[in-house]
Amino acid sequence: MMPKPLFFVTVLLFTASFAKGQNAPVAEQTEQIKDLLARVEQLEKQVAELKANQAASATLTPRTADMPVNPPAHAEPYARKPEQVHEHETQITQEAARQLETHYPSLQTRGFADADFSSTDQKGADSGFNLGQFDLHLASALSQKISYFAEITVNAHPENYTIEMERSFIRYDYNDYFKISFGRFHTPIGYWNTTFHHGAWLQTTIDRPFMVKVGGTFTPLHFVGVLAEGNIPSRGLGLGYNVGIGNGRGALIARPGDAGDVNNNRAWVAKLFARPAKAYGLELGGSFYRDKISLSAGPEFREWIASGYLTWTKGAPEFLAEFDNVNHRNIATNAVANSNAAYVQFAYKLPWLEKTLKPYYRFEYTHMPLSEQVFTYQPQVESIFGLRYDISSFAAFKSEYRYSASHPAQGGHPAMPAVNGLFFQTAFTF
Amino acid sequence: MRSLLKRRRILVVLALFWLLSIHDRSSAQSAHETDIAVVVNDDTPVVDLSLAEVRRVFLGERQYWNAKLPVVLLIRAPVARERDVVLRVIYQMTEAQFKQYWVAKIFRAEVTGPPKIVYSNDLQYELVSAMPGAIAFVDSRNIHPGVKVVRVDGMLPGDKNYPLR
Numbered sequence: 001m002m003p004k005p006l007f008f009v010t011v012l013l014f015t016a017s018f019a020k021g022q023n024a025p026v027a028e029q030t031e032q033i034k035d036l037l038a039r040v041e042q043l044e045k046q047v048a049e050l051k052a053n054q055a056a057s058a059t060l061t062p063r064t065a066d067m068p069v070n071p072p073a074h075a076e077p078y079a080r081k082p083e084q085v086h087e088h089e090t091q092i093t094q095e096a097a098r099q100l101e102t103h104y105p106s107l108q109t110r111g112f113a114d115a116d117f118s119s120t121d122q123k124g125a126d127s128g129f130n131l132g133q134f135d136l137h138l139a140s141a142l143s144q145k146i147s148y149f150a151e152i153t154v155n156a157h158p159e160n161y162t163i164e165m166e167r168s169f170i171r172y173d174y175n176d177y178f179k180i181s182f183g184r185f186h187t188p189i190g191y192w193n194t195t196f197h198h199g200a201w202l203q204t205t206i207d208r209p210f211m212v213k214v215g216g217t218f219t220p221l222h223f224v225g226v227l228a229e230g231n232i233p234s235r236g237l238g239l240g241y242n243v244g245i246g247n248g249r250g251a252l253i254a255r256p257g258d259a260g261d262v263n264n265n266r267a268w269v270a271k272l273f274a275r276p277a278k279a280y281g282l283e284l285g286g287s288f289y290r291d292k293i294s295l296s297a298g299p300e301f302r303e304w305i306a307s308g309y310l311t312w313t314k315g316a317p318e319f320l321a322e323f324d325n326v327n328h329r330n331i332a333t334n335a336v337a338n339s340n341a342a343y344v345q346f347a348y349k350l351p352w353l354e355k356t357l358k359p360y361y362r363f364e365y366t367h368m369p370l371s372e373q374v375f376t377y378q379p380q381v382e383s384i385f386g387l388r389y390d391i392s393s394f395a396a397f398k399s400e401y402r403y404s405a406s407h408p409a410q411g412g413h414p415a416m417p418a419v420n421g422l423f424f425q426t427a428f429t430f
Numbered sequence: 431m432r433s434l435l436k437r438r439r440i441l442v443v444l445a446l447f448w449l450l451s452i453h454d455r456s457s458a459q460s461a462h463e464t465d466i467a468v469v470v471n472d473d474t475p476v477v478d479l480s481l482a483e484v485r486r487v488f489l490g491e492r493q494y495w496n497a498k499l500p501v502v503l504l505i506r507a508p509v510a511r512e513r514d515v516v517l518r519v520i521y522q523m524t525e526a527q528f529k530q531y532w533v534a535k536i537f538r539a540e541v542t543g544p545p546k547i548v549y550s551n552d553l554q555y556e557l558v559s560a561m562p563g564a565i566a567f568v569d570s571r572n573i574h575p576g577v578k579v580v581r582v583d584g585m586l587p588g589d590k591n592y593p594l595r
């Protein structure tokens with residue numbers, strides 16, 4: 001039987017020791033476990049590599065007359081000299097290095113797809129499910145400095161599917177400051193068009209803003225020609241540029257001149273952006289686009305597009321804001337029209353459930369004057385409230401409520417009544 | 431008298447256990463604060479980078495050391511401490527965000543592939559010393575010959591305010 005004082009001291013010591021253990025941060029213990037696991041994994045891998053190499057060298061080594069037919073299983077390790085061990089290690093390294101080496105061409109494919117449901121109170125619109133874009137992306141290094149990229153979409157329509165070559169270009173890298181590409185690109189105007197492309201999973205919201213809507217006309221989404229890009233030596237400012245010259249808009253202004261320039265007049269685009277080192281996650285930029293539009297109906301216009309954006313995409317809050325001004329001047333009459341579109345989008349990753357929930361809000365504003373002759377007249381404002389849930393690292397559910405109405409300046413426009421809608425989407429990459 | 435001695439012995443043993451348990455934890459903690467060194471191939475023309483520059487390199491925004499020498503990014507597989515430090519300090523991302531970042535980067539045609547994944551430190555050393563332009567993060571307690579340790583913000587591992595730990 002333990003005496004009382006001794007019993008108390010024992011309990012005290014155990015309690016103190018236990019309490020100390022409880023106070024140690026859980027994260028620290030997890031770190032320790034991680035380290036041990038890493039060490040075990042590393043050792044296991046080395047043992048497996050050694051075994052595999054040993055087996056391979058045993059089968060590959062030609063048998064000589066003076067070699068024992070069945071050497072004892074454990075004889076070889078003792079018999080091996082240090083230089084032989086080193087040779088084996090070198091072989092392992094060489095094998096691993098060979099596996100990590102880039103082979104040319106090295107084709108990488110990735111796909112994006114989404115399935116959607118929509119329901120609105122718009123007259124004549126049916127609610128229901130629809131298949132989003134099936135998007136296939138190819139990236140292939142042809143040599144250390146030459147790469148090819150392509151993006152192909154399959155789009156569902158009421159009567160059939162259409163296949164669209166969204167991007168297809170070859171790029172030659174000279175260094176970080178100069179890379180030149182030839183082919184079909186997403187026009188580097190603003191932010192959205194060259195950041196999310198057609199990958200619905202990449203964007204927080206279900207749909208793109210009006211200014212870059214798929215099949216839309218507000219800005220030319222595609223550009224066929226040559227594009228130079230790179231960094232600009234600027235220390236911590238993180239400046240970069242895109243400069244391109246190409247065919248510009250086609251006779252159908254939603255399309256670029258894939259098969260040739262419709263008016264023998266090249267369009268050009270220039271973009272300058274900054275990703276300051278001291279504000280990791282911040283990007284701001286501006287771009288200009290110049291073109292001559294020759295509509296199939298006859299009139300010709302000079303087009304100037306000026307665009308600016310500011311984004312913050314690091315951390316829990318997300319902020320995107322973009323503004324485009326499109327200036328059209330009728331070459332025959334000199335009549336000028338300025339249309340503009342803007343959006344502001346906020347999102348916030350909630351701290352719970354491993355930050356998988358992200359509520360968001362987007363406000364869009366599109367203004368078109370009555371004098372606009374190139375675009376179909378559709379001024380509007382839109383508000384979107386939504387919630388994104390990342391069910392895994394590569395798949396998400398999104399739900400949205402949208403309210404859109406005609407531009408306040410037009411008052412209650414009878415052709416464009418206010419519309420309320422509910423939208424759902426599951427988007428993923430594979 | 432004998433029982434008193436016995437009690438003292440027991441007390442000493444228990445106290446010793448307690449002290450050892452505390453010492454174990456504190457030494458484990460100090461091991462976790464080991465600095466992570468940035469190492470490059472000997473031929474890579476770089477000796478000192480700011481933390482922001484290291485970030486630009488590992489974000490794939492700087493892809494060439496010079497016109498003839500592309501950057502080859504090496505990163506340890508998940509669970510390794512070096513990777514944890516890189517994700518926390520350099521990328522400031524979770525494992526999922528890191529994967530998503532490279533999916534988006536390749537999709538935007540800014541790079542053709544993600545960093546190369548390496549499964550052991552020894553292999554990492556061998557690769558850095560064998561591949562021109564290679565850059566990697568290693569445990570600073572065990573620097574092998576044949577690689578060059580890069581100063582980060584003018585500091586080497588072990589310096590007071592070294593950022594990668």
